[in-house]
Amino acid sequence: MKHAILTALLLATLGACATSPRKEASMRRFGIVIHGGAGTILRSEMTAELESDYRRALGEARDAGYAVLQRGGGAVDAVVAAVKVMEDSPLFNAGKGAVLNAAGDCEMDASIMDGRTRAGGGVAIVRRIKNPIDAARLVMDKTSHVLLAGTAADDLARSHGLAIVDPDYFKTERRLQQWRKARELEQRKQSTRGLHERVSDLAGDPELRVGTVGAVALDQAGNLAAATSTGGRTHKAVGRVGDSPILGAGTWADNRFCAVSGTGHGEMFIRTTAARDVAAHVEFQGMDLDQATRAVIKNIESVGGDGGLIAIDRHGNIAMNFDTPGMYRAFRLSDGTTSIAIFD
Ligand code: ASP
Numbered sequence: 001m002k003h004a005i006l007t008a009l010l011l012a013t014l015g016a017c018a019t020s021p022r023k024e025a026s027m028r029r030f031g032i033v034i035h036g037g038a039g040t041i042l043r044s045e046m047t048a049e050l051e052s053d054y055r056r057a058l059g060e061a062r063d064a065g066y067a068v069l070q071r072g073g074g075a076v077d078a079v080v081a082a083v084k085v086m087e088d089s090p091l092f093n094a095g096k097g098a099v100l101n102a103a104g105d106c107e108m109d110a111s112i113m114d115g116r117t118r119a120g121g122g123v124a125i126v127r128r129i130k131n132p133i134d135a136a137r138l139v140m141d142k143t144s145h146v147l148l149a150g151t152a153a154d155d156l157a158r159s160h161g162l163a164i165v166d167p168d169y170f171k172t173e174r175r176l177q178q179w180r181k182a183r184e185l186e187q188r189k190q191s192t193r194g195l196h197e198r199v200s201d202l203a204g205d206p207e208l209r210v211g212t213v214g215a216v217a218l219d220q221a222g223n224l225a226a227a228t229s230t231g232g233r234t235h236k237a238v239g240r241v242g243d244s245p246i247l248g249a250g251t252w253a254d255n256r257f258c259a260v261s262g263t264g265h266g267e268m269f270i271r272t273t274a275a276r277d278v279a280a281h282v283e284f285q286g287m288d289l290d291q292a293t294r295a296v297i298k299n300i301e302s303v304g305g306d307g308g309l310i311a312i313d314r315h316g317n318i319a320m321n322f323d324t325p326g327m328y329r330a331f332r333l334s335d336g337t338t339s340i341a342i343f344d
Pocket of ligand 1: 233
């Protein structure tokens with residue numbers, strides 16, 4: 001049973017268009033929106049302590065990104081700053097606290113996109129880079145490629161001096177418990193179904209993929225950026241790559257339209273080119289971000305997926321839509337509006 005799509009939309013206008021260019025620049029709206037994953041986040045399973053930990057971590061991540069924007073920094077720097085806070089927190093399924101694959105290892109994916117140029121970078125199946133989002137940025141800034149996978153990506157990060165850690169650094173007791181639960185679930189499903197159904201069914205289970213992180217930002221110069229980082233889903237096949245490192249699926253940014261980061265059933269986000277489709281709805285159908293993100297989530301549902309999308313446009317309009325019971329999310333805009341939320 002699908003839950004109704006929930007909306008947190010904040011509309012705003014620049015209101016500074018008639019002023020001189022210098023004045024306009026100084027009055028330009030800016031802000032950041034983040035997510036910490038969407039999935040089966042049940043109030044009944046959330047203790048007051050855990051909820052306050054999540055809220056604190058979301059606030060820290062959001063404010064780290066916002067601080068970059070406030071001092072005049074770029075949107076790319078802001079989304080990296082926000083995502084790194086969540087990668088460093090064991091609460092989220094990215095960096096430390098990433099979920100474990102079928103072999104009990106962490107294989108992480110991340111990507112970033114710069115709306116000024118539509119330059120982008122991603123890494124997939126990385127196992128040793130402390131902050132995969134830094135490696136995605138490295139691919140964008142220092143290579144002529146868009147996506148690097150496996151040990152080559154780990155090696156690139158090492159050769160550029162990024163922090164490299166032992167693979168055990170990422171593993172937490174909580175993820176180990178989820179992994180055991182997923183293994184039991186898979187064993188039960190294996191006894192009743194064919195191989196194809198087993199794999200695809202488990203990939204979609206919302207309980208097994210909570211916590212991917214992402215950020216979208218608009219800076220004072222009017223530039224947009226998006227970043228996404230994840231451990232994927234619990235007990236995924238070794239070598240499985242989701243939507244998060246793929247531009248157009250989990251991440252998209254184009255100054256002309258919007259910046260988008262997604263979380264959810266990765267295979268379906270890839271099949272529906274989810275993040276790019278949000279921008280396409282804005283570009284070709286003139287939709288606002290609320291309409292565009294809702295339409296894309298409906299399309300994801302039509303192929304059997306679910307999840308959430310955050311977006312921001314060059315005017316500072318934002319959307320945070322999802323069709324799961326909850327999505328960890330927060331935003332802060334330069335007009336003072338701010339929020340942290342988990343459930344609908
Ligand atoms: N989209 C991620 C993936 O499929 C998982 C998630 O966002 O929960 O890898």
